[in-house]
Amino acid sequence: MLYREMRKHFENQNINSDDEVFELGRKLGLADHVIKYEYDGCMYANFIVPQNGVKRLSEKAKVDFKLYDSELKYKLSEVPVTFDIYPEFIETKMHRVDTIDRVYEEKLMEEKWSRNKTLQRYKKKINSFSELENTICKLNGAFGEREEYHKSLEELITAYGTRRIHTKDSTAWINFRGCYSSKSLNNFWRVYSHIFDYTDKAIEWGGEPLSLQYLSELCDREEKNLKDFLVAAMEDGMIRKIGKDMFSITGHAASIHKCISSKYHLNRLSVIIRRKKKQRFILLIGENSLYSQKIKEVIYCDTKRVENYWRLFEADTLSDVIAKIMDIITAFDIYEDYYYWPLIRT
Known part of the structure; x- marks a missing residue:
């Protein structure tokens, strides 16, 4: 696997030229156009970032690449689920990349889960806590x-996965517990806010290119140093150079913007349920820096931080896991203004 080889070779050293990555891919028997596709994807996803004239694996890449192997054993047995919390109901979501095996997707359909036109997302409307349980x-x-x-x-x-005819290999979308984080966002928030008003997509997905002149004007307006911004934003994987004096936001930056603009911190909770040996359970809880203090306190109670901004809760029974999830859900501020009693536990 190309990502595994990249981690092995570049975890502690720079990528001095693109040829080094292509050579790794060729040794794996990959065609150049496949390597280029994956390499561009690494730039888009904030896996490879520039630093001091060369490129390196981002900290996100180092963690994510490691998780591909270390958490592989759970991929068929874990339950990754997202809860979108509304006053009247809870919308429960799973994705194709979470389920992997189509046999089990049919079980979702049997339980009256709906799916979107691309068949990538499954969801179910929950009207009470007893139904959630x-x-x-x-x-x-x-x-x-x-x-x-x-x-x-x-x-x-x-x-x-799906067998590819031309490259004679297989491809599959398999989700691992990633995260979206940015060190430069707070320091240059006003600059980023103007950029996101101008374009909210990477150029590959129809976004607008950013000229050096445009970025210079933004930095002047917000009294920020252009060079400091460019260095921080590119090393952080938020923007990347696409040509002479031209830049684009990355897919990573677009995802962060979507999370903020959609205000997911007000109503979204992501968890992963895993069963351990001897029938014990682990609950992984996704963090969000914009969660209210009340939600953070409930999440942090009896949990510990693990890699990639997740909290780990260990439980003796599935009932304990469900109780923890319900405690977090009821901590969302949405329930301070609305009292839809079918959803509130008594």
């Missing part, structure tokens, strides 16, 4: 009862 139990029954996976990532992709 029942849904989590059924999800654990469908996904959590499977055995841990002890083969390689390549074998997983071959088994559950």
Whole structure:
């Protein structure tokens, strides 16, 4: 796998030229156009960032690449689920990259989950906490009862992915618990806010290019040093150079902007439920720096920080996991203004 080789070779050293990455890919038998596609994707996703005239793997890449292997054994047996919390109901979501095996996706359909036109997202409307508890139990029954996976990532992709005719390999969208974070966002928030008003997509997805002159004018307006901004933003994987004096925001930056503009911190909770040996459970809870202090306190209670901005809660039973999820949901400020009693526990 190209990402594994990149981590092995570049975890502690710079990428001095693009040729070094292409050479790694060729040794794996990959065609140049496939390597270029993956390499461009690394730039888009904030995996490769420039620094002092060369490129390096970002800290995000180092963590994510490691998780591809270290958490592989859970991929068929964990339950990754997102809760969008509204006063009248809770919308529960899972994605194609989370379920992997189409056999288990059919179980979602049997339980009256709907899916979008691209067949990539599954969701179910929950009208009460008792229904939420029942849904989590059924999800654990469908996904959590499977055995841990002890083969390689390549074998997983071959088994559950799509065979590509031209390159004679397999491809699969497989989700690992990533995160969106930016060190430069706070320091240059006003500059970024103007950029996001101008374009909210990377250029590959129809976004507008950013000229050096435009960025210079923004920095002058907000009394920020242009060079400091460019260095910080590119090293942070928020923007990248696409030509002479031309830049684009990255997919990573676009995702951060969407999270902020959509105000996910007001109503979204992402968790992963894993069953350990001897029937014990782990609940991974996604952090959000914009969560209210009340929500943070409930999340932090009896949990510890793990890699990639997640909190880990260990439980003896699935009921303990469900109770923790419900405690967090009821901590959302939405319930201070609305009292829809079917959703509030008594």
